[in-house]
Amino acid sequence: xxxxxxxxxxxxxxxxxxxxxxxxxxxxxxxxxxxxxxxxxxxxxxxxxxxxxxxxxxxxxxxxxxxxxxxxxxxxxxxxxxxxxxxxxxxxxxxxxxxxxxxxxxxxxxxxxxxxxxxxxxxxxxxxxxxxxxxxxxxxxxxxxxxxxxxxx
Numbered sequence: 001x002x003x004x005x006x007x008x009x010x011x012x013x014x015x016x017x018x019x020x021x022x023x024x025x026x027x028x029x030x031x032x033x034x035x036x037x038x039x040x041x042x043x044x045x046x047x048x049x050x051x052x053x054x055x056x057x058x059x060x061x062x063x064x065x066x067x068x069x070x071x072x073x074x075x076x077x078x079x080x081x082x083x084x085x086x087x088x089x090x091x092x093x094x095x096x097x098x099x100x101x102x103x104x105x106x107x108x109x110x111x112x113x114x115x116x117x118x119x120x121x122x123x124x125x126x127x128x129x130x131x132x133x134x135x136x137x138x139x140x141x142x143x144x145x146x147x148x149x150x151x152x153x
Contacts, residue, residue: 070089
């Protein structure tokens with residue numbers, strides 16, 4: 001079944017809208033317009049997972065921990081009913097984050113997201129993030145020294 005270029009572009013526009021309006025502008029009402037009621041988020045704690053409320057909870061959690069956070073789309077690829085995004089999350093740790101008290105440190109985190117689109121809305125989401133690198137930048141986990149890294153060779 002061939003997916004028309006028009007559909008692929010519409011799917012990419014939907015994902016751009018999520019990044020700009022929901023994630024970066026924190027417009028929580030848009031979550032209902034861009035995700036299905038039964039959308040599945042295949043990662044994260046239960047309260048951050050499914051449906052539009054899960055999306056709103058992600059934004060609330062990120063905003064509380066990193067009030068200045070910003071998501072930047074680096075690359076976007078669409079094929080079939082999926083859109084893949086390579087993105088960067090950046091911000092300053094100013095609130096508790098999964099039990100880690102605020103450190104005031106800034107971070108950047110590479111991420112890859114895969115979103116399955118169904119009838120013009122996100123129906124499923126998968127993600128891979130550099131959580132270890134982020135925790136090291138926040139000082140929650142020590143980064144290995146060069147000497148320790150060389151011993152591991």
